[in-house]
Each structure stands twice: as structure tokens, then as C-alpha cells.
Amino acid sequence: MQFTTDPRVAALRLRDGGLVAVPTETVYGLAARADDPHAVARIYAAKGRPADHPLIVHVADASALDHWAVSIPDYARALAEEFWPGPMTLVVKRSDRAGDFITGGQHSVAVRVSSHPLMDEILRALIQLTDDPSIGIAAPSANRFGRVSPTSAKHVHDEFADIIGDDDYILDGGESAVGVESTIIDCTDEIPRLLRAGAITVDDIEQVTGVVPGMTSTVRASGTLESHYAPLADVVITDAAGLASSHSTDEARVGVLALASIETPVGMVRLSAPASNDEYAHVLYAALREADALQLITVLAVLPNESGLGAAVIDRLKRAAHS
Ligand code: TXA
Ligand code: MG
DSSP: EEEOOOOHHHHHHHTOOOOEEESSSSOOOEEEETOOOHHHHHHHHHTTTTTSOOOOOSSGGGHHHHHHHHHOHHHHHHHHHHHOSSEEEEEEOTTSSSOHHHHOOOOOEEOOOOOHHHHHHHHHHHHHHTOOTTOOOOOOBSTTTTOOOOHHHHHHHHTTTTTSSSSSSEEEEOSSSSSEEEEEEEOOOSOEEEOOOOEEEEEEEHHHHHOOOOOOOOOOOOGGSSSOOOOEHHHHHHHHHHTTOOOOOOTOOEEEEEEETTTOOOOOOEEOOOOSHHHHHHHHHHHHHHHHHOOOOEEEEEEEOSSHOOOOOOOOHHHHTTT
């Protein structure tokens, strides 16, 4: 894959059925035109992702929602109004526009408006090139299936340089600000249900919709598989006391991931020392990649509290630890 910083180059490649890794404020995505089954099939092949795992359709603004979805509940419109563009994905009943090759054969479709300025520029350019104001680009996180999501253009290159040829592009938009994937909310029922934790929290959803979101759903989401987001190193969850009483030897090669207030035991490698839950989310995936680059055997991770992005960090670390 070639690097570019020009959203127009990216839009032309997408128009012509190519793949482009795109920056978003959550993580990088691997994108193709959402109305091109051959282009979308290339995403699945590159990721090694099973065909029944549906993709998120990224659109320019909330007005496109009515083209991709039907029977949109008022609470979903309220969420879109409040949090788009932003780190939130809505799962809604699909219109005919959302093909089986996007939805994995389900009767719902996931839709998102990203706040990354380059995503906005690509979509605006693509609208011009295709004369289609509701055009979407399908994009899962730009990592191999089950692995850690990329938060920089370099991460994407590390993941796909050997798999995807030089006709396709990585649009470099800097480090992803949030660092973990979007909050996914199932809006196919009378009340909203949380499918995946992210920067938009349960409290945010309750404030805007006036209802406490359900925490389980009958809808499938691949990011909800128990083992996911995993580095090669073993991730072991511990607490501050457990960490303080752990020992390391040179052979053990142990990494530590914890808030800055927690000290690193002698002989261990500090992967990151974030000062807040937001910063923990921002550095999380780069730290897990660093553990693999250093060929660590184990990562001891101390969970943050649940406030703000803490809930999403806890969710991802528990899944990383499950393998
Ligand atoms: O932040 C993000 O959401 C990133 C950026 C690139 O937008 N994308 C991302 O995509 O994380 P992906 O494919 O790695 O995760 C999307 C999740 C998957 O777990 C998928 O199963 C779920 O969304 N999903 C997609 N469509 C769905 C649907 N119709 N019903 C239920 N879950 C769905
Ligand atoms: Mg993913």
C-alpha cells in the first residue's frame, strides 16, 4: 500500500473500486465503496474476516441515514443529532441499499459519521465524483481479523504491506484521537441497546434518549467475540496490589500497562503510563503493539475505573486477555 495525504487521491481510488485505509477519530478503517460487492469482498479477503461479520457504512452526514435505513426510531435520530459527526455507530433496520455483502445477510445495517476532517473530505469528494449524496464507504478497523486495531498510518502499513498491493492507498491522517473503536448502539428495537463500549458512554445515551440503554442484544457483533483485540503476548489483568507483588526475570520479559499513579515493579518494561482514562484509551493499542515489537511474553494490565473511556478500555483489555 502507498501512503498519501491527499483525500482527493483516496476518493478517486475508492470510486474506481480500490481499497483505501482511512483515518477516523477512533481507529483507522480499511475502506471500499459500500455499493461495490467486488471491492467489499477484497476487504474481507485482506482482513481474513468471516463473510457473515457485517461492516460499518460511513456516510457524510445524518441525512444519508434515510437512504441506508428504514423505520428509524426517534431516539436514534436524537443520538445522531447529538453525537454525529463522532465516535458512534448506529445499527438500524436496513433499506434495499444495504446489500447482504455489507450486512452479512442481517436485516440491519451499521452506519456512522466520523468527525475526522479527512473522512469528511473523502466523502465530499466521492459525492462529487459519483453525483450520489448518500454514497457510503464500508470500513472495518484496518487490522487482520481478531488482532489489535490500528491508531496510526504506520500500524496499518505494518498490518497490510505484505497483503495489499501498491495500487491501493493509506491516507495518513495522524494518530487517532480517541484510540478505541466507536460506541455501537443497536437501534432496531423500542429502546437503544449497547453493543460495544466506546467514547459515547451509557450515561451519554441515557441523557439524550431519556432511557437507560439495554446492555445485551440479540444482534451479533464480531467485536463482541470473547477473544478479540489480542496481541501475541499474553495479557493478564491484575490490580495495583497484584502488580506490586509480581516478579519478573529476564527470561519472563514482562510488560506493564497501568495509569501513571501506579509504579513499575523492578525488572519489568513499562509500556505506557497514561495520566487519565482518556489517555489510556489513546495509547492502549500502540502499547499492545509495542509489547509484540519488544517480543514480551506477558503484559500485566491494571484496569482503570469505568468513568468516561474507562469502560471501553476495560472491555478491550478483558477481551485481549481472554485468548
Ligand atoms: O470505530 C469504529 O467503529 C471503526 C472505524 C473504522 O469506523 N470501525 C470498526 O469496524 O471498528 P469493525 O468492523 O472492526 O467493527 C464493527 C463492529 C463489528 O463487531 C460488527 O460485527 C458490528 O460492528 N456490526 C456491523 N454491522 C452490524 C449489524 N448490522 N448488526 C450488529 N453489529 C454490526
Ligand atoms: Mg475491528
